Amino acid sequence: MRLSREDLEGRVKSLEEQARFTLDILEMASTLGDFQTSINKLHEPSEILRETLGRVESLIHFKATAFLLVDEVTNDFVMNVCTPAKYKEYFDGEVVQLIDNGIFSLAIRENRPITVYSRDKKYRMVLQVLATSSRTRGMFLGLMSRKDKNISAILLSLLTIILKNCANAIESFELYRLLRSGKQPDMASKA
Amino acid sequence: MGKINITSLKPGMVLADTVLDRNGRLLLGKGVELAEKHLRIMKIWGVTEADVEGVTQESVEEELFKELDPAVLEAAGEYVRSRFVNNDLEHEAVAELVRLCTYRIAEEVSASSSVPGGLVSEEAARGAADAPDLPYPGIREIDPYKLVHDDMKLGSLPMVFHKLVEVVNDSRSSASDVAEVIGNDIDLSARLLKVVNSSFYGLQSKIDTISRAVAVIGSNQLVSLAMGFSVITFFKGIPDSLINMRSFWTHSIACGIAARILASYHNTPNTERFFVAGLLHDIGRLVMYKTLPDPSLAALEMARRKDMLLFEAEREVLGFTHHKLGGIVLKRWKCPVSLEKNVQYHHEPERAPNRLEASILQFADIMANALEMGSSGERLVPRLEPSMWDTLGLPLSVISQTAAQMDYQVSEIVQFFTQEG
Incomplete structure (x- = not known):
């Protein structure tokens, strides 16, 4: 089948658009590791999570999002950020269910975005673990309306990159915190 | 003290050792002292066992064993041990498997109120051990490479399989290519969606399109599953006198599910490829049944009469084994190298390029055989090499945990794979 000039022009236009989008995405991907906040000056990781959330929202529109961080004392996952805040209870209920049916541990194990429907079937929920090569730091939850379009594979890969960087930033923060707490007694003895 | 399975843990029990993920x-x-919140933490992190004060897995099991008729238990034990005749019963993993199989069979027999005498040991079943073997002079002349190359039918796999291989081997291919290739095959798409919506993935929600399935479980994973499915349709029409095909696929699926679960304990990426490796691990045997029916029958007979493992009888009769043939076939079909090698070495993982992956497949095969979930023709439990168990480096509790998950998933998946249309 021979394509008309019009068809070919349409195809070129669509390929140009795709190339433009890809370059944009690549540029974004290359800067995802740079956090504006200076990690060694922070006192808690919420700022890192908020900055991460800004990046996630520039890519994917979620109805609500939540970050759970691992409590290093109890090893439980505790909700640290939830936007909008009114969804906190909703997420809490979902998390209990996800733990009971094994999806939560599957998400930790698989280390990639997992999408499931909410209990009331009103929403789709994306889970992605926040993990570095050495430690699991938390879990990201994103809620989407059931009617929304599926997230493309490219966007899901970018979400993974953003959240991996977030996990690394949290790990750096925790290490700085340890370093600081280790130094204090030393400073005191010098004084 | 000893480790007990997480399913046996109750609030109030006291930990005798630390619990690690x-x-x-x-x-x-x-x-x-365990409370509900601690059980929640173990569930979050996927812990399978814990050391508890004053309780051992044996004491938990003893309580369970007490509920069964001793005569039934004894008959079940004798039957199970006869199937492990090629194994070292003192080895911890073998002992665990024997204990598990004995309990399961005794429980099943008690539930169906059949007589313990119904369990006939492999030795008794063998019967006329002195009967002469079926002679196949000159059969050792067969060259497995020539066999695969000469048989034109082996090249005529469904088109979708070749397209999937292209997608796998093309670094530029994307998730939408995967969805398109699979989506064009309506039967394949329908079967895949059934699996994705089954307990295999444990998703609460229904996935209704292939593009959604790609988003939820990943494109690599879906390609692996699709490849396994498309091969199954190729081996129809092998007579029941050689092998019951439903039983064959049940065994293969059980092996695949076990391999996938065992692989997940090692943080291995794309665990679906282990499912496919399990699904296709005995593909060489199907090629044998299809292209060499008479010598295959002779090997089956020899294994039965001499209490041999079937692959050893294959070597005697044909001069080569099904796992070697399987490797050759998968190479011919341009399947991923890891799949080819894992299948080729699933009875000799010490020779495999990736020992861990081949060991996972071998242990999965042992479990599927031990639990008698279908059969590819083998009647005994393949030999467990102690070094292979060491390579796996898994806690003993993983065996019963894996068996429980296999129970849950195997029959459901078998139904999707073997139903017509």
């Missing part, structure tokens, strides 16, 4: 994270300390 698979990456060594300290979750709970020694001496902690």
Whole structure:
């Protein structure tokens, strides 16, 4: 089948658009590791999570999002950020269910975005673990309306990159915190 | 003291040792009295066992064993041990498998109120051990490479399989290519969606399109599954006198599910490829049944009469084994190298380029055989090499945990694979 000039022009236009989008995405991907906040000056990781959330929202529109961080004392996952805040209870209920049916541990194990429907079937929920090569730091939850379009594979890969960087930033923060707490007694003895 | 399965843990029990997750994270300390919140933490991190004061897995099992008729238990034990005749019964993993199989069979027999005498040991079943073997002079002349190359039918796999291989081998291919190739095959798409919506993935929600399935479980994973499915349709029409095909696929699926579960304990990426490796691990045997029916029958007979493992009888009769043939076939079909090698070495993982992956497949095969979930013709439990168990480096509790998950998933998946249309 021979394509008309019009068809070919349409195809070129669509390929140009795709190339433009890809370059944009690549540029974004290359800067995802740079956090504006200076990690060694922070006192808690919420700022890192908020900055991460800004990046996630520039890519994917979620109805609500939540970050759970691992409590290093109890090893439980505790909700640290939830936007909008009114969804906190909703997420809490979902998390209990996800733990009971094994999806939560599957998400930790698989280390990639997992999408499931909410209990009331009103929403789709994306889970992605926040993990570095050495430690699991938390879990990201994103809620989407059931009617929304599926997230493309490219966007899901970018979400993974953003959240991996977030996990690394949290790990750096925790290490700085340890370093600081280790130094204090030393400073005191010098004084 | 000893480790007990998480399913046997109850609030109020006291930990006799620390609980770690698979990456060594300290979750709970020694001496902690278990409460619901601790059980939640173990569930979050996928812990399978814990050391509890005053309770052992044996004592938990003894309580369970007490509920069964001793005569039934004894008959079940004798039957199970006769199937492990090629194994070292003293080895911890073998002993665990024997205990597990004995309990399961005794429980099943008790539930169906059949007589213990119904369990006939392999030795008794063998019967006329002195009967002469079926002679196949000159059969050792067969060259497995020539066999695969000459048989034109082996090249005529469904088109979708070749397209999937292209997608796998093309670094530029994307998730939408995967969805398109699979989506064009309506039967394949329907079967895949059934699996994705089954307990295999444990998703609460229904996935209704292939593009959604790609988003939820990943494109690599879906390609692996689709490849396994498309091969199954190729081996129809093998007579029941050689092998019951439903039983064959049940065994293969059970092996695949076990391999996938065992692989997940090692943080291995794309665990679906283990499912496919399990699904296709005995593909060489199907090629044998299809292209060499008479010598295959002779090997089956020899194994039965001499209490041999079937692959050893294959070597005697044909001069080569099904796992070697399987490797050759998968190479011919341009399947991923890891799949080819894992299948080729699933009875000799010490020779495999990736020992861990081949060991996972071998242990999965042993479990599927031990639990008698279908059969590819083998009647005995293949030999467990101690070094292979060491390579796996898994806690013993993983065996019963894996068996429980296999129970749950195997029959459901078998139904999707073997139903017509």
